[in-house]
Amino acid sequence: MxxxxxxxHSPQSLDEALSLLxxxxxxxxxxxxxxxxxxxxxxxxxxxxILIDINRLDDLRYVEERGDHLAIGAMTREHSLEDSSAVRSSYALLYDTAVVVADPLVxxxxxxGGNIAHADPANDHPATMLAYGATVVAKGPNGERTIGIDDFFTGLFENAMTDDEILTEIRIPKPAAHTGGAYTKLERKVGDYAISAAAVQLRLDGDTVAAARIGLTNVSPVPMRAKAAEAELVGKSISDAVIEAAGKAAAAECDPSPDLRGGVDYKRDVTRVMVKRSIQKAVARAKGGK
Amino acid sequence: MSEHEVTLTINGESVTRSVEARTLLVHFIREDLSLTGTHIGCDTTSCGACTVLMNGKPVKSCTVFAVQAEGAAVETIEGVAAGGELHPLQEGFWEKHGLQCGYCTPGMIMTAKNFLAQNPNPTEDEIRRGISGNLCRCTGYNKIVEAIQYAAEKLQADAGGE
Known part of the structure; x- marks a missing residue:
């Protein structure tokens, strides 16, 4: 094929790429x-x-903590996340995600940046960035602007950027104390898209969930947050019953399509389980575990 | 439609060719350079039969345009046996029966070569994760894992012997 x-076109600078665009x-x-x-x-x-190949823009490859956030250059290769000491030490949800994106060769x-800009609900980073409450930086002919991740995904393969903008950076807020996150994915085989996957980032105040955000992968036409599931957690003292309620809420609010990976009921139930497992892991991590 | 002159290094040798922008690296390697050791399997970025090293990193050459390899150092299976002597990985696949039909083997070896460079003393689990982007429909992978273990030991012994 x-x-x-x-x-x-293979521009050598971001300005050249923007002018071509x-x-x-x-x-x-x-x-x-x-x-x-x-x-x-x-x-x-x-x-x-026309293809504008931005692979020569080495300036867009970095993963580093800057002030209150982790800055990821849009052209950072996925494998660099796995190798990043900052990601390994402080961004467990991102690390979990990085090691299950496609396969090692891909x-x-x-x-x-490509994984996010593509706005494919089957990709892994959208759910993770929704759970983090990340910010996307887009550059266009009139300069730079930031877009909150909640406003970024506007449709299937559609995002909030205009035709003349390039995604240049993703910013993930630095986790506060007692914060934990996890990504759990069920896939038929390495390299396949998720049957369902859940990204959870939460903060504990003692045993009470002070804040929680949950993103879901491949169970909706547009990358989605599981807000009903979040509501089941926030303000509650963490328990098996609370976690089960959040899983059930996510299963009810997601909107999967039947395909070779399974039917709707199956995918909803897998979503329930993925959400539960991610919450359990996130809670353990918030308490200082692995 | 644009045509581009591309200069790259293939197995240490510099080549320059004119290619159409849409020419995939795997087709360039097989058809323009007549190096047919790199295989086309699934054609859909799934199987890894077309794996080559681009600047040392294994990539699926069916999912890179040849024009993108401008200035790159590309290594294919033909470049692995230095001076006609089998690489420890090739020897390992031979000794441990790491192949049956052989279709996935060039890709497996290219992935394993980079993998062992990064992880000279891997566990079995690390090997299995390392080759998880390469599919084999014959062996059930056990013999491939053994072949890579054999190569790891041989490379370690060779390095220690110097």
């Missing part, structure tokens, strides 16, 4: 890691007339 023909507007597509876009082009599901090429 060969992609349809296209014109290719402005020039070509909606005809152009940004090529980041290409691990979703190139397969889509091979199937002719995507037929961009992670050598795939980028964090």
């Amino acid at each position: 060969i992609p349809a023909a296209f014109d290719y 402005k020039q070509h507007g909606g005809d152009a597509k940004i090529l980041a890691g290409g691990q979703s876009l190139i397969p889509a082009m091979r199937f002719r599901l995507a037929v961009p007339a 992670r050598n090429q795939a980028t964090v």
